[in-house]
Amino acid sequence: MDSILALQSEIIKAIEQTFTMVSISVAAAIIVGMPVGILLFLTAPGNLRANRPLYSVVSYAVNLVRSFPFLILLVALIPFSRMIVGTAIGPLAASVSLSVAAIPFYARLVEQSLRDVPKGVIEAAVASGASMKHIIWGVLLSEARPGLVSGLTVTIISFISYSAAAGTVGGGGIGDLAIRYGYQRFETEVMAACIVILVVIVQLVQWIGSFAASRLDKRK
């Protein structure tokens, strides 16, 4: 117990760091990953803007980034992080790599959710003379809402866990704290405390995500 109290401020700092890393990467997933997912959906064969070369290129790029083990991606992107945030260590630098990983991760989930929108509903919108922008906002994103939120929940939870690996480049965070104290210094209590915190956060995120998704779903 004493060790936990002694580390109280460090634990709070670690939570803040995890929060920073996860929010930045999830924001990137939404701001960039979602449009990429929409692009993948629209350009897929048989869809509204079918374009096989473009689809293949984007799809290949998404697969490429997703197939990298995260730790390797993290190291490989050190020069890039330095270029963007001016440093290769700390939560901000780690956020760059996390964002690069989160964008294709969420893009695929967005593409998948959009595929679940019934073709006929999209067709009815096309037949009404709606513009592409209107169809994207008013049909695709609206009808796929529950799936988009579930996908976002999966992304947040995955990146809470990925952010632990970011500790290796001094990213910090709760996962990093657990590894440093629990694994390297055998302070089991600290590790246990970190794990409890992570479990609580993940449960909370999942609970909120599931609740929001079901509230948004009017299909019954």
Next chain:
Amino acid sequence: MITFREVSKQFKAGRQWVEAVRPTSLHVEKGQIQGIIGFSGAGKSTLLRMANLLELPTAGEVYIDGQELTGLSAGELREARRSIGMVFQHYNLLSNETCAANVEFVLKAAKLPGRERKRRAEECLEIVGLADKAKQYPAQLSGGQKQRVAIARALANNPKVLLCDEPTSALDPVTTLSILEFLEKINRELQVTIMLVTHEIQVAKRLCSRVAVMEGGAITEQLDMTLPEIKPVTPLGQFLFDTAEVSSSSVWRRGEGYRG
């Protein structure tokens, strides 16, 4: 009002080409209710869907109210589609939006300002007798009610033409009848030209002023339903009209009787 000139459509199914519609011409006068009847796979839906270019013809031209759709730019086509309503077998409503929002969607597509959209959506739901369901979601409605919302949506932009692809095929006979009566009323009161695809002869008989029989991607005959006696000459036409007399008319009448 609707003219197909030598339209044809081929689909690529794997390595093969399927000739869904063979070169076909058809003219539908303003105010008519043109039925297209035939078995499944005859090419009825494909022909109908070429009327608003949901399906792009492989060859031939499509005219709506004198305007050649096949020659329009993407923007002009969107504009033209706003005066062509469409109703589908499975309603195709936005499931995460209320009935009112479903109607408002197409009004927004036609760039109607916000306040007018609300008013017009209410008015359209009123026309189909569902004003009280405006705030409900499609999942809360019966099949017939969903189809009424879909019709309200199709009518919202005051279309000249209404395209219906098996609009009653998912509905029971009683509901079917009420939807058909409703389509008839729309045709009569709003002067909307209707083109309707069906595989049920009773639907065609009840509603249409003309019926085209379709088989193997081609219209094999065109029947005038306003004549006192209808005499199909093709085997399919005779089959459809004759068997209908014996088999399903009793079911049909029962449906009619139900409504009292």
